[in-house]
Amino acid sequence: xxxxxxxxxxxxxxxxxxxxxxxxxxxxxxxxxxxxxxxxxxxxxxxxxxxxxxxxxxxxxxxxxxxxxxxxxxxxxxxxxxxxxxxxxxxxxxxxxxxxxxxxxxxxxxxxxxxxxxxxxxxxxxxxxxxxxxxxxxxxxxxxxxxxxxxxxxxxxxxxxxxxxxxxxxxxxxxxxxxxxxxxxxxxxxxxxxxxxxxxxxxxxxxxxxxxxxxxxxxxxxxxxxxxxxxxxxxxxxxxxxxxxxxxxxxxxxxxxxxxxxxxxxxxxxxxxxxxxxxxxxxxxxx
Amino acid sequence: xxxxxxxxxxxxxxxxxxxxxxxxxxxxxxxxxxxxxxxxxxxxxxxxxxxxxxxxxxxxxxxxxxxxxxxxxxxxxxxxxxxxxxxxxxxxxxxxxxxxxxxxxxxxxxxxxxxxxxx
Numbered sequence: 001x002x003x004x005x006x007x008x009x010x011x012x013x014x015x016x017x018x019x020x021x022x023x024x025x026x027x028x029x030x031x032x033x034x035x036x037x038x039x040x041x042x043x044x045x046x047x048x049x050x051x052x053x054x055x056x057x058x059x060x061x062x063x064x065x066x067x068x069x070x071x072x073x074x075x076x077x078x079x080x081x082x083x084x085x086x087x088x089x090x091x092x093x094x095x096x097x098x099x100x101x102x103x104x105x106x107x108x109x110x111x112x113x114x115x116x117x118x119x120x121x122x123x124x125x126x127x128x129x130x131x132x133x134x135x136x137x138x139x140x141x142x143x144x145x146x147x148x149x150x151x152x153x154x155x156x157x158x159x160x161x162x163x164x165x166x167x168x169x170x171x172x173x174x175x176x177x178x179x180x181x182x183x184x185x186x187x188x189x190x191x192x193x194x195x196x197x198x199x200x201x202x203x204x205x206x207x208x209x210x211x212x213x214x215x216x217x218x219x220x221x222x223x224x225x226x227x228x229x230x231x232x233x234x235x236x237x238x239x240x241x242x243x244x245x246x247x248x249x250x251x252x253x254x255x256x257x258x259x260x261x262x263x264x265x266x267x268x269x270x271x272x273x274x275x276x277x278x279x280x281x282x283x284x285x286x287x
Numbered sequence: 288x289x290x291x292x293x294x295x296x297x298x299x300x301x302x303x304x305x306x307x308x309x310x311x312x313x314x315x316x317x318x319x320x321x322x323x324x325x326x327x328x329x330x331x332x333x334x335x336x337x338x339x340x341x342x343x344x345x346x347x348x349x350x351x352x353x354x355x356x357x358x359x360x361x362x363x364x365x366x367x368x369x370x371x372x373x374x375x376x377x378x379x380x381x382x383x384x385x386x387x388x389x390x391x392x393x394x395x396x397x398x399x400x401x402x403x404x405x406x
Contacts, residue, residue, distance in 0.1 A: 061298055061368060065330055066291055066406055086301055089375055154367070156405040197366025198401060199394040202387040241366055242402055 002104075002178040005185055007280040008254035009219060010041070011273065012057065012133035012189035014091040019279050030270060037268050037277070038137045044264045045138045046184055049056030052101045053139070054108075054147045054175060056248060057273060061079035062086075063122075070120030071159050072167060075127070075148035076105035076113070082127045096132055101145035104178055106148060111174050117167060134189050138252070145287030149249065153190070153244040163287035164247040165224055168254020169252075186255050190248030192274050193239035200240060206274045208239035215246060215268055219278050222260040224253050256280040290363045291406040292326060292341050297359075297368035299325055301375065310356060315352040322348070334373040357393050363402040 016038065019031045062084045064070065082096040105121075112119045127148050135142055149171070152158055168188075175184050182228035193214050200207040218227040227250060236243045256262070257280075264279035304383070322384040327338040343351070351356035354376075359369050361379040370390065376384045 061365070065298065066294060067330055084302070085304065086371060086375065089304075090371065155365075197360065197368075197390075199369030199397055201370070201391045202384060203391075237400060270404050 001184045002052075002175055002180050002184050003200055004172060004175050004282045005050055005183045006187075007172075007252060007256045007282060008045060008134075008138065008185060008187040009249050009256075009276075009278040010134055010137070010187070010189050011191060011275045011277075012130050013270070013273065013275055014087065014093065014129045014133060016235075017094070017136050018092040018210070025248055030268075031268070034268060034270070034275070039264055039274070041264070041266060041277040041279070042138050042140075045185060045187070048281065050144060050185035051182045052104060052147070052184045053135075053144050054104070054149065054171065054184060054186040055127075055131045055134065056149045056151065056153065056171075056251060057134075057188065058190075058245065058248060059128070059150050060130065060154065061129055062128045063126050064152075066155060069152060069155050070150070071119060071152045073120040073122055073125075073150040074105055074109050074190065075100065075125040075150075076102055076109060076121050077123050077125060078102055080125055080127050080146065080148060082132045084126065087129050087214055091129065093129055093132060096135070096142065098127070098135070098142065101144040101147050103180070104175075104182075104184075105147045107178050108171070108174050110168060111177070113172050115174070117170060118186055134187050136171055138187065151248055153247050158233060158244060158247070159252050160233055161236075161247050162228055164251040165228065165254035168251040168256075169250075172255045174259070179231075183272065186252070188248050188252040188255070190247035190252075191243060192249075192276055194245060194273050195240035196242040198241045202272050204271055205269055206240070206272070208243075209274070211239035211243070212267075212274045212276075216265070216274075216276055219253060219276070220262045220265045222253060222256055222258060222262070224250070224258045227253065245276040251276075256282075289341065289343065289347065290365075290404065292343060292370055293347055293351070293359065293362060293364040294406060295326070295330075295341075296321055297364060297372050299330070299370065301372040307372070307375050310372075314354050318343075318348060318351045356390065357397075360394055360397060361402055363404050365404050366401075 268275040
């Protein structure tokens with residue numbers, strides 16, 4: 001059976017690539033500390049020595065559109081091109097190409113459907129910065145095959161938070177039951193409080209620092225029950241109009257497990273949004 | 288009222304560099320052209336298979352034709368789509384972050400709950 005060697009939850013900040021590669025006058029004052037934190041976070045994945053990465057993210061109206069919108073979608077392809085013209089334009093992100101772990105995709109689809117999730121699939125998926133950003137931060141050599149899993153945190157009606165947690169639990173069960181001698185890391189990215197295209201956007205901090213503190217506490221302590229008691233589809237509008245991306249963090253809490261404290265926690269308070277990085281080693285590993 | 292069609296306009300223009308420039312320079316003309324030629328195209332479908340019923344109402348058409356992004360916010364257009372396209376068109380005319388902050392300021396009269404974006 002495959003071994004789940006690391007569970008990683010992170011924000012996906014599209015400006016990291018440009019900030020970290022900028023030099024001279026173009027380099028923002030917060031870049032050096034940001035790079036230091038990201039490199040320390042990267043080490044938490046490196047030491048788990050994964051063979052395969054399951055990548056949970058969300059399409060930002062790139063390939064998936066309102067005429068045919070899946071709630072949860074699994075990519076099943078031998079390759080995935082990545083990043084789109086408007087991400088090059090706005091964030092300076094590079095075009096990328098990933099290898100797919102197609103047999104694990106097939107396994108997740110078959111077993112996931114049988115486990116009660118009517119998963120959509122794509123045999124030709126171009127992935128966006130919700131998945132390329134964590135590759136840039138955590139595995140910049142981009143040498144591992146992936147299984148991309150997209151969630152709808154963007155186009156209402158959305159699945160409820162509890163459904164994200166359930167999917168996370170199911171993904172863990174499927175990975176651990178996959179009959180392959182592989183070391184698998186599950187990496188998912190979302191947001192803390194975030195406002196995009198609204199009156200609270202691009203402030204000196206995230207739009208709701210109080211929510212961010214609470215959210216980091218839930219994730220770090222694995223407090224799924226406490227989180228589900230407070231977080232609803234309606235409540236997530238209050239911290240910022242793009243905060244439903246927090247449900248991908250809740251999915252990752254489901255992967256990590258109820259009451260499971262994160263083995264690594266770091267945050268970085270930036271303008272616009274707070275960065276947050278978490279790693280769990282399910283088997284006390286990392287060795 | 289069609290939030291879906293507003294979103295479809297923003298989505299299809301944003302992904303096409305030529306349309307982005309055309310909409311920046313000639314918003315009214317671009318909206319008219321788009322409504323005639325693009326509004327009923329089913330994306331990811333064969334070209335010959337189009338819809339027959341999609342059109343803007345007057346308020347929506349005017350908001351797009353005047354680059355009135357606060358009005359689009361009020362109509363429930365998806366804020367991510369609006370922001371992304373308007374950054375592409377107008378960030379270049381401002382200091383770094385200047386456009387984004389002006390954008391927030393022009394929406395400052397909106398209180399929670401914001402207009403519904405469900406389509």
